[in-house]
Amino acid sequence: MELYEETLERCPHCGYVHGTPAKEAYHILPGSLLAGRYIVGQVLGFGGFGVTYIGYDQVLQQKVAIKEYLPSDFATRMPQQEDVTIYSGEKEEQFLAGREKFVEEARRLAKFQSQPGIVQIYDCFETNRTAYIIMEYLDGISLKEKLERDGAMTVEESMPVIMAVIGALKSVHAAGILHRDISPDNIYLLKNGRTKLLDFGAARFATTKHSRSLSVIIKPGFAPVEQYRSRGDQGPWTDVYALAATFYNMLTGQVPEDAMERAAQDTLKEPSKLGVKISPSLEAALMNALNVQIENRTKTINRFEQDLAASNVKRVAEKKRREDLGKWPVWVKVLIGVGIAAVTGLAVALVALPQRVLTPSAPTTEAGKSRVPNLVNLSFDDARKLAEEAGLAVLIGDKDYDDQVPENKVLRQEIKHGELAEAGTTVHLTISAGIRKTYVPNVIGMEAGAAKALLDEAGLIPVEEEQEYRAAPGTVAEQSMEPETECTTGTEIKILISKGIGGGDASKTLAMADLTGKDYEEAAQLLLQDYLYLVKGEARYDDSVPEGGIISQEIPAGTMVNQNSNIRVAVSLGKELIRVPDLQYKTEAEATELLSAAGLEASAVREASRDVAAGSVIRQEQEAGSQVEKGSAVTFVVSTGAPKETQRETTAARQTPARPPETAAQTPAAPVETTAAPTTAQTTTADNGNDDLLRLLEEHDQHNR
Known part of the structure; x- marks a missing residue:
């Protein structure tokens, strides 16, 4: 938007002719004034969430970009009107909640005015029954x-x-x-x-x-x-x-x-x-x-x-997985992008398909054959029930961390769903351990860089704050979670970085005290009285010094030091304790190897199980994540396979071919009755059923092939 002579009919900069209507009927008319200072110009872009206009700030006399909140699913603007028209009912509720978030996001981003990589926010206000953000115009x-x-x-x-x-x-x-x-x-x-x-x-x-x-x-x-x-x-x-x-x-x-x-x-x-x-x-x-x-x-x-x-980064190879979700059709991915309303609409449409298409476990397709159902994201009991309905058996063979499939649900299945298998075949399953757990390290007293590196190594996200504190400048004075707290990787840990307390005379010297054996916190407070700052330079295990005690100091006792100096010390973590690894569903060899790598001894006992594959760990006596002394023996129970009675039942099932359904190929199932599609998306229901819906979509796609 540029100034030009009033006598000209066409703007020499962009070609706009005065009086030309807005690009779309619901856009603001060019020349409109917002908040008494922002002149609205032509549309720069628009989409499902709103419209962005070029504008001019009459007060600061500069070009700006004007972003208008106008989600097309929930509101529109009638021609020649400035106020937007909000749809009634649930859509009004969604519009108002979204408008609040729109304004809130702008206010949060306005705090980053000094960050050159973020668009500058100049103003934010509500008018015309909607909200606007005035921001930096980008050329x-x-x-x-x-x-x-x-x-x-x-x-x-x-x-x-x-x-x-x-x-x-x-x-x-x-x-x-x-x-x-x-x-x-x-x-x-x-x-x-x-x-x-x-x-x-x-x-x-x-x-x-x-x-x-x-x-x-x-x-x-x-x-x-x-x-x-x-x-x-x-x-x-x-x-x-x-x-x-x-x-x-x-x-x-x-x-x-x-x-x-x-x-x-x-x-x-x-x-x-x-x-x-x-x-x-x-x-x-x-x-x-x-x-x-x-x-x-x-x-x-x-x-x-x-x-x-860096110059020496090593590739972190992904553990190869035999994914059970398979390749999703593009139309399913598009639905996810479009949102819940579209997914709900599709759910209604799919319910009207013949039931045969949507049955989670397809019936036996030929004598002695069964089609493997999709067991992913089910509990083991539900997976076993579904498999048995298809004439198959299941066993747990492994457990693995995953950030998408909830803990104790089926993560992977050895035989991909939709494939044909002999009736009575056992499908081995991998159970999800959920998101990988970690433990919060103690970073209090450490220099900020070392503390952040330690938190990062633990899979945690450090978030810094800085303020005056009775601790060494540049060191961590507080952390938001207690040391040794169990949490999921990716958790944010707030750390308070000390600016110090000021005072002291850097030209004044005094003799360094002997700190060895003293408690770190007590020593830190003692030194502060002389304007000396204690810094945790190292933390290590020590059998002779209690946890939190000072093992050694960088500056020997008796040495003259200046006030406001940092005194680095090594602090004891106490007697070394080892966290017991999670052994459940690992093979006996894998469990033994995990324990050996951790400095622990393996002690295996055996027990029959109809759920866990032979040779895999059913459970362990010492809980995963608990701490034991180095060299301790960890006892775990290894499956010897199904009890003899269960084995005989399984053998009989395998010898008896499953009969194909007599009517499956002759009489198509009648469509299921459905209610009329609602005018507004039933998003709460869809939110709870997305996994089931996507599983049905895959079954539908598999049968069509």
């Missing part, structure tokens, strides 16, 4: 437009863009904000050489308690698997994946294969195999951030930044 092109115009970029061209985005994400992640929609079309390259990250939280504005699980817009290739899941565990690692996918796109000119396809069969090639000149370390850093499973992926944006700058 440039999107990264997507550049790639379409110029093709792939070199490492040297790409790195400044990626590092600028990392800088922006570091700030917002520390404040608890996720982007969740990083891709080349949300990265803007300005004419002045700067890079901006756009649309923080745009996909969340219309998300309420009614549509919380599937309302995010999915961008295939850039969205990680957790964004496809109704209970996906999203966190900083979600943005790490999307940024890595963007980096990959920049270097290769190719969009990575969709994450759900990769989960089924990962064929993503390293950039070097596509002719990109890239160092092995940088390539490893990129591919680690692109790992499908969260447990194997780079967890934080800080670690991604460190890895990109």
Whole structure:
């Protein structure tokens, strides 16, 4: 938007002719005034969540961008009107909740005015029954437009863009904000050489308690698997994946294969195999951030930044899985992107299909054969019941961590669902251990850098705050969770970094006291009286010094030191205790190896089990995660297989061919009666049934093939 002579009919800068109507009937008329100071210009872009206009701030006399909250599912604007028309009923509730989030997000982002990689927020207000954000006008092109115009970029061209985005994400992640929609079309390259990250939280504005699980817009290739899941565990690692996918796109000119396809069969090639000149370390850093499973992926944006700058990064290989979800049809993925309303509508449509198509376990298709049902995400008891209905048996053979399938549900099945198997066949299952657990380390007294590295190593996310405190400047004075607390990886831990207390005279000297054997906390308070700061330089196990006691000090007793000096000491962790590993469902050999690696002894006893495969651990006496002394024996129970009675039953079942249903091929099942589709999406029901719906979709697809 530029000033031009009033006598001209057409703007010499953009070609706009005065009096031209808005691009769409629901857009604000050009020339309208908002909040008494912002002149609305032409539309820059619009979509399902709102409209962005170019504008002019009459007070500051500068061009701005005006973002209007106008989700098309919940509201519209009548021609020649300024107020929006909000749909009634549940849609009104969703509109109002989304508007509140829209304003809240703007206020949170306004705190990052000093971050050059984030669009500056100038103002935010409500009028016309909706809300507006006034933000910095960007003069440039999107990264997507550049790639379409110029093709792939070199490492040297790409790195400044990626590092600028990392800088922006570091700030917002520390404040608890996720982007969740990083891709080349949300990265803007300005004419002045700067890079901006756009649309923080745009996909969340219309998300309420009614549509919380599937309302995010999915961008295939850039969205990680957790964004496809109704209970996906999203966190900083979600943005790490999307940024890595963007980096990959920049270097290769190719969009990575969709994450759900990769989960089924990962064929993503390293950039070097596509002719990109890239160092092995940088390539490893990129591919680690692109790992499908969260447990194997780079967890934080800080670690991604460190890895990109390092010269010795090693590739974290993904444990190969035989995925049971298979390759999802594109139309299913699109439904997830569209949201709950569409999924609900599809559910109604599918219920009207013949029941034969939707039966979770297909009947025996020929004499002696059974079609394997989908057992993933079921409890073991439900999986066994479903398998038995299909003339099959199940056994637990392993357990593995997973961030998507809940704990104690079936994670994988040895024989993929939809395949034919001999009647009586045993399908071996892997049970989910849920999200990997970790334990909060004690970082109080440590220097900030060392503390963050230790938390990062534990799979936790450090969030810093800084204030005056009676502790050494630059060290951790407090942490938000008690040491040794069990939590899931990816949990945020707030650490308070001390600025010190001021005072003291750096020219004044005094003799260093002997601190060995003293309690760390008591010694720290004692030294503060002389304006000396105690720093935990090292923490190690020691059989002779109690936990928290000082083992040694860097500056010997009697040495003259200046006030305001930092005194580094080694602190005892006490007698070394070992955490007992989780042995359940591991083979006896694997369990023994895990214990040996931890410095523990294995003691196996045996017991028959109809649930757990022979040779696998049924349970352990010492609870996983509990602490025992090094060298202790851990007793676990190994399955010898099913009791003899059960074995005879299984053998009989295997010898008796299952009879095909007499009417399956002759009389198609009548469609199930359905109620009329509601005018508003029944999102609460859909939220609870997404997993079942997707499983039915897969069965439908399998039968069609």
